[in-house]
Amino acid sequence: MSHAINPHHDTDSAGTPWSGRTLTAQPFPGDDGTADEALTAALATGDLTAITRAWAPTRVLVPIVAVLGDDEAELVATQGDKSADMALVTLLGEDDARVLPVFTSVAALQTWNPQARPVPVEAARAAQAAVVEECPRIVIDPAGASVELPRPAVWAVAQGREWVPPASDPDLLAGIAALVTAVPQVRAHRCEPDGDAGLVVVLGLPPGLEREQVRETTSRIGELLLTDQVVTERTDSVRLAVRSV
Known part of the structure; x- marks a missing residue:
């Protein structure tokens, strides 16, 4: 996504x-x-x-x-x-x-x-x-x-602040962690670089979730990321990836 x-x-x-x-x-x-x-x-x-x-x-x-x-x-x-x-x-x-x-x-x-x-x-x-x-x-x-x-x-x-790529930005990563971990289905997550100014947020979800549950979870997280001002200012794009944990 x-x-x-x-x-x-x-x-x-x-x-x-x-x-x-x-x-x-x-x-x-x-x-x-x-x-x-x-x-x-x-x-x-x-x-x-x-x-x-x-x-x-x-x-x-x-x-x-x-x-x-x-x-x-x-x-x-x-x-x-x-x-x-x-x-x-x-x-x-x-x-x-x-x-x-x-x-x-x-x-x-x-x-x-x-x-x-x-x-x-x-x-x-x-x-x-x-x-x-x-x-x-x-x-x-x-x-x-x-x-x-x-x-x-x-x-x-x-x-007037120093720029670092999103995957190395501690304030951005902390903000994303707070948003993502507030969603109960997320067991773990990590952020990876996506080009010069993008991010891939890899979500660790419990095994056995129905497809609709996965879709609802990723949609919820996507909405949280898209409405967060720090995320929108400090990244050009955010992609979500899912794995089972």
């Missing part, structure tokens, strides 16, 4: 409203437009956890353009440029979900689109803008390293 997660909350799990978190430029004295060395090193490893950790405290460049750059981009009006015909670019992913492109350096942005204007912002503000604009993911340097941060990683950076 697979449960796709697509939350639409007015606040994050800490109760802080998403509204009002706007994408505004921040001063970066001495910034020469080059990439952060620690982030460059992390990008070279391909380790998504290390990349997210290195990206979170950095300055990023978001592209602002005067006209539509290509057929795959759509323009979202920015609050800071209402008097000018400028807009923030978002891309459409293969699943038709909007993706916010960000860049580590001026050179990386110009390689992608020489006409784009680089606007420096803190990574956390870019992540907050992605949440507000309903961009589930962020792609770093789409014309270069092209590393895509999954939605749970974007939300973590937006909230």
Whole structure:
């Protein structure tokens, strides 16, 4: 059984409203437009956890353009440029979900689109803008390293907390354990990774249950998981698997 997660909350799990978190430029004295060395090193490893950790405290460049750059981009009006015909670019992913492109350096942005204007912002503000604009993911340097941060990683950076994959997230695992063990038929459970940001929850059920009993149990647990805000924020998907104990 697979449960796709697509939350639409007015606040994050800490109760802080998403509204009002706007994408505004921040001063970066001495910034020469080059990439952060620690982030460059992390990008070279391909380790998504290390990349997210290195990206979170950095300055990023978001592209602002005067006209539509290509057929795959759509323009979202920015609050800071209402008097000018400028807009923030978002891309459409293969699943038709909007993706916010960000860049580590001026050179990386110009390689992608020489006409784009680089606007420096803190990574956390870019992540907050992605949440507000309903961009589930962020792609770093789409014309270069092209590393895509999954939605749970974007939300973590937006909230100012460190992101770890769901199967290693102690708060998430504790929350799932509390939900699952509250269902009497569950004798045991474990959580396994499912891609970069998904989970498989393996349920241990007593032998001899009728098919309808198994279905009712998994449906109940699925509902509990889908309505828990921490679960929906910190995972892209949750699948249930059943074994007898």
